[in-house]
Amino acid sequence: MSQTITLNDLTVNFDERFQLTNINWELTTGQHWMVTGANGAGKSALAAVLAGAGDIIAGAVSGLPNTVSIVSFEAQAELIAEELKKDDADILDVIAEGTTVSEVFERDCADTQLALELADVFGLGSLLDRAFRKLSTGESRKMMLVRALANKPDLLILDEPFDGLDVEMHAQLQAYLKKLSQTVPMVIVLNRLDECPDFITDIAYVAEGELGQQIKRSDEKAYAELYQLLHLKTTDLEVPAADPENPIPTLDSAQPLVNLKNATIKYGDTVIFEGLNWTIQPNEHWQLSGPNGSGKTGLLSLITGDHPQCYTNDIFVFGFKRGSGESIWQIKQFIGYVSTALQWEYRVSVSIRNVVISGFYDSIGLYTKCTDRQRQIADEWLALLGMSERADQPFNKLSYGDQRLLLIARAMVKHPPLLILDEPCLGLDDMNRQLVLALIERICAGTETSVLYVNHHPEDKIKGIEKYLAL
Missing domain, CATH: 3.40.50.300 (P-loop containing nucleotide triphosphate hydrolases)
Known part of the structure; x- marks a missing residue:
């Protein structure tokens, strides 16, 4: 060129x-x-x-x-369509055999002699007199290649x-x-x-x-x-199952995961938001967006129980009416959470396999001997992420984007009913952002976990998330 x-x-x-x-x-x-x-x-x-x-x-x-020569399924389909059109135009008493391979070469190739030489190279020499529509899939591909190459x-x-x-x-x-x-x-x-x-x-x-x-x-x-992005997009691996030996308590599927009625957050005379009614049903995926200061983080902390005003609001989460005597750990067992702040806190020197396993215990680092089944599930997550060969590498030596992927796997490993991803792409370059979004798509498509994806940009959509709340 x-x-x-x-x-x-x-x-x-x-x-x-x-x-x-x-x-x-x-x-x-x-x-x-x-x-x-x-x-x-x-x-x-x-x-x-x-x-x-x-x-x-x-x-x-x-x-x-x-x-310009092209070999594609579309080009092959066009060739077949032309042949069928010719069949329709012919009025014959006998069934037409169709155009032979050699006739295709003579008709379509700038250098017919080169086409015949290449036909021998690719094992088509004995098929020159066969109708091209009667070739096998592999033979057809080879014929299209010869046809393209013989046009120099x-x-x-x-x-x-x-x-x-x-x-x-x-x-x-x-x-x-x-x-x-x-x-x-x-x-x-x-x-x-x-x-x-x-x-x-x-x-x-x-x-x-x-x-x-x-x-x-x-x-x-x-x-x-x-390579990792393509792996996440195209692998036939499924999202690994939860640990059957240590399941999360079963929730009533007829009840919403979260229900907020007229929720308000204000500090003195400053109102962040008020009169918010919001329900998250099981298996729903939500995108929460809004500018800085609109109350996204505050809204999340009402759900998780980390905000002091969660007891002054009418909030129902995971079967509990807030303020009815439930502990914060009873709430958090149903939640997987990923944020930039968590990534800053996760500074311990631990293998990436053990980072995933730590999700079973909601700990930063691993201080409990895991079961064989938990280790197997962690390895299945690493396979999904394309990180199997790095299982024993230290977490703190990974790229920022790979760390984020692992923290999402850590949050998902116990299959929480609600996975909260608070600005999961913050600080990531475009490629690592696409990696994270690809993993979120896989989770939305392959689990019974509801995903709550928080970001600044409502147009930054993820396939599988169809409900939106903008503050």
Whole structure:
């Protein structure tokens, strides 16, 4: 690629089903890109834009080379749709066999001889006379690859090129692409970082139709964070179960977790808020937002029992009427809590496994011998977080973002009916913020815990949280 391809403030529609928004991306000489992200994030759409797909409704694309070849399920579907249309147009007394592999090559490839040579390389030589619709999934992928490569593209786009290939062919394609990378720039869409070819120089992460992280493959720290984010977004691991040997007392599912009636917090003549009515039902997820001084922290402390005015308000929590003789620990056993202040307090030198285990005992540090089951559950949480190999590392040596992830796991390990996350993204860079939000999404999707997510920005939404309270 002798020139730079630029996507500038680009917004693209795809049949009104999906939209890429505010895309800024630059592909320069010597780069080979991997595009990744969770299912439905828009990574295939982003790659397809380089091949001319989509309707541009804002921004611009410049510098596209003359010949762009793309291999994708969508391109394959278009080929099949054309064949079906041709079937409909033909009036024959016999059933048409369909277009053969060799006919596809002759019709679509700039260099038919190269296509035939590549067909032998990829094990398609004996299938040239077969109708392409009768090929297996793996054979079809190989045919699409040969078709793209035989056009001698100035830019090659491969969307999940290794899907459907056996182990031997996977290795063979990796080797061929590595050789080809010396002369042809590539953009490869992959779900999994562990399939990333050695020659890839840069990685783009797509989320919800937007291009988020763009990192150098050589940036080890950024690469590790992106690997962890993809793991949280795409792993099939479930949120680990609670400890069956030490369960939290069962609550009445017909009763709300929290019910505040005409709640008020004021200091002298200064009213923080008043007349607040709020109910949190089991399995509801809430986002609480508001500017500094609006009373978010005070409202939380009414729920947890840490505010002196909780006894002057009409508050019902976890089956208790506040001020009816309940202890603060009877309330707090039903709550998991994470805040920046907790992270400041958690300064003890303890392994990250024991940080998670300490959640069973609501302690900072671990001072009780845990059970084998608790240790197993902690290890399951570390696996979910992509931290299994670091289980024995000291907590205080981790990055700020990794510490926050572990404190959320610590709060969740006992499966409290209510998980309060007070500004969990405060102090985090964008990548670590995405990691934390991904974990919260997993918790919302996979447990019976109600999540109360507190932040400044009501527009900073989390999938799974559908109720909002703004102070």
